[in-house]
Amino acid sequence: GAVVSQHPSRVICKSGTSVKIECRSLDFQATTMFWYRQFPKQSLMLMATSNEGSKATYEQGVEKDKFLINHASLTLSTLTVTSAHPEDSSFYICSASTSRGSSEAFFGQGTRLTVV
């Protein structure tokens, strides 16, 4: 299967700072990338969908000014958590697909963010 690389796998930051998470598709062109957040013992919650070269579509309740998504190329999308607070501590996961009808979404390894 296709490989999606997510970096960093773990990050600890101070409250008020910003953190950038990268998601790269290594061996395919990802027209669409998805960003999820997962709290302990809960399922994946879609935060936003990004298409290469256009603005991301955010889910209801997700602040676009706080969670900045950039999908500048077909192999790279970034999520920046701005002015992080302890309640932003969570597991963030990206996934990528080659098309809307793709039969599989490929996931990155996830990023464990802890804001202290």
Next chain:
Amino acid sequence: GQNIDQPTEMTATEGAIVQINCTYQTSGFNGLFWYQQHAGEAPTFLSYNVLDGLEEKGRFSSFLSRSKGYSYLLLKELQMKDSASYLCAVKDSNYQLIWGAGTKLIIKP
């Protein structure tokens, strides 16, 4: 609204068989997925069903009935490493993945 239901937790014995059920109500249907997720890790793809019937892949099989809005994941010859959460997800008419809350499977020796 859109909804995917699966049991919160199940327990099974090593070497046995377990069936994890999933029922869904979504706006449109473009396939159903099963993913395995170990604690602290990202989900890994297990199976995909878009037509009715059984898809078999080694020790894992997945069944779909679109008319009933129902799927199950069948795990045979259970191993301790199969202890994980199993996530059911459906692609709706907009090709957006709708996720179930996951079933935590506990395997006992």
